[in-house]
Amino acid sequence: MINFAQGEFAVFGGLLTYTFSCVLHIPILLAAVIAIICTAIIGALMERLFIYPLRNAQIINVIIATIGVSILLKALARLFWPEEAYKVPEFTSSSLTFLGVTQRSQTLWVFGLTLIAVMLTYIFFNHTRVGKGMKACSINREAASLVGINISNMSLYSFSLSAALGGAAGLINAPYASYGSGLFLGVKGFTSAVVGGLGNTFGAIFGGLLVGLIEELIAGFLQVVFGISSGYRDAITALILIVVLLLRPQGIFGRREGVKV
């Protein structure tokens, strides 16, 4: 299932971190943890209020409901954080030079924490009982309930977990957070997942790197050669999405849909 409110979780992760750290003056790491917990709670509420009541509906209706939730969350974010953008503090504010390239130290945090999140997610889905149950639910809900898995709880856990991960991504990644950026964060995530092959964890990571690189290279190329503003970079992502959906809808690592009878 695709959750189009995923980008909104990232926005909330960033905005909440801003409030906790810059307004309430909580140390940044603690502020980040609280923000992640809050985002997880938002995800859980979303599941109970909007997804759970649709548990017997067709999947397309549920997906449309997630679009509705994303609009709602965006409006809420705008209500509480009306400014165009908020500066989310970095974990450490030094910069470092490696092979002649100077980088913000935040880049290292992004890299390291992403790696840890990916490893934890992998371990969770493949080596823990609840994680395997969740995976079973995603493959076949009915069969999962017949082996004794409580599918309603699993849905709640998975929404909380993905909201927490989205929130974490939003707060480590964005130097700025704004109520309006959720949609394109979501589209970028979705594009990465589609490029790698929907449902394939490592495909999604690879897709993310690939989409980021392509976007950066094309935006840079357009700016240097034609003087076109890099503000068009979001359009590049959308273009990648369209091209992949047209030419290879199963993604790079995806298999074609097919059921053996």
Next chain:
Amino acid sequence: MLKVEGLSSFYGHIEALRAVDLRVRAGDITTILGSNGAGKTTLLRTISGLVPARYGRILYFGKDITNLRPERMVKMGISHVPEGRQIFGDMTVRENLELGAYLRYRRDPSSAIKKDMDFVFKLFPILKERESQVAGTLSGGEQQMLAIGRALMSKPRLLLLDEPSNGLAPKVIRDIFACLQQLHQEGITILLVEQDVQIALNIADYGYILRAGKIVLEGTAEELSQNQTIKEIYLGE
């Protein structure tokens, strides 16, 4: 052991079951026979909680279990092998079997679960050979064996089976039914839904004929195989 009283349920807007009464005695193989669309699958799905019962009730050891969620049924020892096998195709054979024991990891020591997995591998040696293979790549017969094996991993007292013969070659069907008989000897009670009347009556103790959502005939397997109407309609004699 299991008693169904006046059970009615709907498939969409169609009344798929009309006041069905049936009994499953502990230790028996009870079979529900009937043609396509007679309501056999809906009956099993209602018993295991996948389809809500509109009227009537289901008693298990005298306890009312009508409309409990499927995972509660598993906890109480009722395990359903669904129509079309419904294995977890992206997971390995071993992972499928482990998920069968999902509710037992907190309750039972891992040695007990290991013992049951060995039992399943002894019953279906081919699954042992395919242990780390992705389940979706198995043949139809192997998938059926895996579905039964997965259901056994919850250590059921009552096994509900929905058309295990469906789409399989005669030899594979014989193998699977021989295994069902073996399970029966181990003391597992079986409620078997089948379209293949002959093969079901061969191993069953008692049977019901379901037609258009109603029980139209019941009797011991022997009585049913001697019944003139059944001979004509279902056995083609």
